[in-house]
Amino acid sequence: MKIPKIYKISILILIIITLTGCNTNYKSLNDMSIISSLLIDKKDDKFITYIELYKEEKSENKSKKLSYYITGTGHNIEDAINNASSLISKELYLVHMNTVIFSKEIAQNNLEDVFNYLETKVQINSNYYILISDNIKELMDSKNEDNPILGEKISNLIKYSSNNGPMINYDYLEKLKNYVSNKKDIFLNKVEIENKNITIKNGYYFHNNNLVGTLNNDELKLLNLFSNFNNLYFTFKIDNKQYIIKINNCDINYKLNNEININLNIKGNIYYADKGLDLNNVDLIEKINSHTKYSLKRRIEELLNKLINNKSDIIGINNYIYKINGYQKLDMFKDKININIDVKTNKKGLIQSTLGGSK
Amino acid sequence: MKKSDESNYRSLTHFFSKALFLGIGIYKVLINARESAIFSLLIGTILGSIIIYIINKTSYYNSKGIKKIIMFILIYVLFILGLAEFVNLISSIYLMDTDKFIILLPLLIVILYLNTKDITIHMKVSKILLSLSLCIFIINLISLIPNLDYLNYLPLFKVNIKNILFTSLEFALYSSVPNIIYGGIKHNIKDYNKKIIISYLLSNLALTFVILLTQGTLGIELIDLFRYPEYIILKKISMLDFINNTENIFSFLWIFTMFIYLSMCSKLLNDITYTKFNNKYIYPIFIFISIYIINNIIFDNNIVSLFLINYLWLILLIILIIYFITNINSLKKK
Known part of the structure; x- marks a missing residue:
């Protein structure tokens, strides 16, 4: 059956028109306001949302990327965002959102509202971070010329410095998974202002999605160790002299007998050593290995005790036991946990010895 | 049949076996059989x-x-089921504010145009899209493997045996019933049954990879939350640190599958109508009118959508039983 050319052309034109999705709701990029970060607070039983939007400032031949905030209040987060969006003549576009930050009060009482809202916005890219701030207003005012966009600054801070710091580089889907899991608890980083700079040093941990405590910088680094992040830096002191171990690899094995045995096989190298520590001395290297081992073990035990006291399993020990056995053979809150660490350090790189060391 | 035509013919199995998994099949398999x-x-x-x-x-x-x-x-029922899944996917992912009939219009036009061609053209298109699908599938596989967590596959033996068997039945129905379309295509392939079953097994292997990737990447807890877990995992694809947000491109795999499935269904419906009425205009008019009516009754109805998620297996089982009863004579002859 031959179809005349005119019909073929009309079919093609019809397809081109309809495939663009140009219905009555057609929107161009200029009609959208791109969100960089979403900040949520609560006051007088009402949600307040501060939405950071991108704007472009053109001067002479240059254009600069900046941001500004719009604010809305409502009985729920959706309502507050809708009220905020009514202030601008454009549609809010969430796809490129970098961060969602909410206040400690929300974390204590309304965590469910936040995750409920984010789950309904599933079409958003999931590569954004969820954080807590004790002072949302202060955080909003921390923008300066060097960091004109809050969301981008925080996102980059997490992406590019998570190895050196305590930040857990997990995106929204990972957090959501811990939130819905009844075996593993959620942990969220805390974003703070220190000397007018944004820092992420501490974090909050939860039990059954209720906020139960805070973790400091060192504790968060240990948590990174359990999360299989590589290139972590730990500082130790031996004979009043400091050295830094860069952990390249950490294998974690669980052995479940009558007790929970967690074996950590750590491989790393001595990244820095104070003057006077002779890195060519085999005895000293062994001493450093042994000291690192006991020091790390003590720190991990302290962290575990803190978590056990608050009944929080952010490491996922109980989850692991359940998954491997099919039932809760052992419970980290009831049974004894033994930490066994094996540390192997080598000396790599261009430094043969430290100043004042071997000669 | 030429060897190239034979491989074109067999490429259809890949799309038929996967078609009804979109949106319903993968979700149901993982929710019922869990780990x-x-x-x-x-x-x-x-x-x-x-x-x-x-x-x-x-x-x-x-x-x-x-x-x-x-x-x-x-x-026609198989065609409508596929169309319902297809239109739900498009309106959930790509064109959220567009009317469903407007979404269907270009698809129907292309399908009806393809119906005017010989069935060998369908098979050639199928072979081309299979090659493209394979490329996308390999990219998806390689990019998603680093996101897998082996704990998401455990514990293996926690689920009730009844659930496993019921899910097996569901899986078998979703993957095999669309293959009844083959019965309407004339062929002279040697060792036909053996070759089609090998194609079916290969297609199921690819499908198994997709299901296991979804399970390993998201875990059952998250799969519980999403309607299209097979699409959500594509959000995790990130290559060279700058290729992000590509889920809409990589999900084209499913669009190809649905396109071939729907065009083949439509081709058979067209041929049946043409031989019955000897008029080439009856079928396009019937399709446009019926789809317009069904769009308002079925596609825009949440209750129907929920019904399909829960009872698609039953509809397919009924289709299969009726098919066997109707064609028992041809079975006896062979």
């Missing part, structure tokens, strides 16, 4: 191969009278 999904996939594949073996023994391309009408109804 034991792998067992359901294995049992389901064996069961599906048996069903396909019997289906391949039957044919209806030269059927007449009431049998022809029944076959028309069965394929």
Whole structure:
């Protein structure tokens, strides 16, 4: 059956028109306001949302990327965002959102509202971070010329410095998974202002999605160790002299007998050593290995005790036991946990010895 | 049949077996069989191969009278089921604010245009899209493997055996029933049954990878939350640190699948109508009018959508039983 050319052309034109999705709701990029970060607070039983939007400032031949905030209040987060969006003549576009930050009060009482809202916005890219701030207003005012966009600054801070710091580089889907899991608890980083700079040093941990405590910088680094992040830096002191171990690899094995045995096989190298520590001395290297081992073990035990006291399993020990056995053979809150660490350090790189060391 | 035509013909199995998994099949398999999904996939594949073996023994391309009408109804139901899944996917992912009939319009036009061509053209298109699908599939596989967490596959033996067996039945029905379309296509392939079953097994292997990738990346807890977990995992694809947000491109795999499935259903419906009425305009008019009505009753109805998620297996089982009863004669002859 031959179809005349005119019909073929009309079919093609019809397809081109309809495939663009140009219905009555057609929107161009200029009609959208791109969100960089979403900040949520609560006051007088009402949600307040501060939405950071991108704007472009053109001067002479240059254009600069900046941001500004719009604010809305409502009985729920959706309502507050809708009220905020009514202030601008454009549609809010969430796809490129970098961060969602909410206040400690929300974390204590309304965590469910936040995750409920984010789950309904599933079409958003999931590569954004969820954080807590004790002072949302202060955080909003921390923008300066060097960091004109809050969301981008925080996102980059997490992406590019998570190895050196305590930040857990997990995106929204990972957090959501811990939130819905009844075996593993959620942990969220805390974003703070220190000397007018944004820092992420501490974090909050939860039990059954209720906020139960805070973790400091060192504790968060240990948590990174359990999360299989590589290139972590730990500082130790031996004979009043400091050295830094860069952990390249950490294998974690669980052995479940009558007790929970967690074996950590750590491989790393001595990244820095104070003057006077002779890195060519085999005895000293062994001493450093042994000291690192006991020091790390003590720190991990302290962290575990803190978590056990608050009944929080952010490491996922109980989850692991359940998954491997099919039932809760052992419970980290009831049974004894033994930490066994094996540390192997080598000396790599261009430094043969430290100043004042071997000669 | 030439060797190239034969491979084109066999490429259809890949799309038929996967078509009804979009949006419903993968979600149902993982929700019912949970961590034991792998067992359901294995049992389901064996069961599906048996069903396909019997289906391949039957044919209806030269059927007449009431049998022809029944076959028309069965394929039409399969066509509508596929269309419902397709339109739901597009309106959930790509065109959220667009009316569903507007979404369907270009698809129907292309399908109806393709219907005017010989069935060998369909098969050639299928082969081309299969090659493209394979490329996308390999990229998806390589990019998603680093996101897998082996704990998401455990514990293996926690799920009730009844659930595993029921999910196997569901899997077998979703993957094998669309293959009844083959019965309406004339062929002269040697060792036909063996070749189609090998194609079916290969297609199921690819499907198993997709299901296991979804399970390993998201975990059952997150799969519980999402309607299209097979699409959500594509959000995790990130290459060279700058290729992000590519889920809409990589999900084209499913669009290709649905396009071939729907165009083949439509081709058979068109051929049946044409031989019955000897008029080439009746079928396009019937499709446009019926889809317009069905769009308002079924596609825009949440209750129907929920019904399909829960009872698609039952609809497919009924289709299969009616198909066997209708074509029992051709089975006896062979």
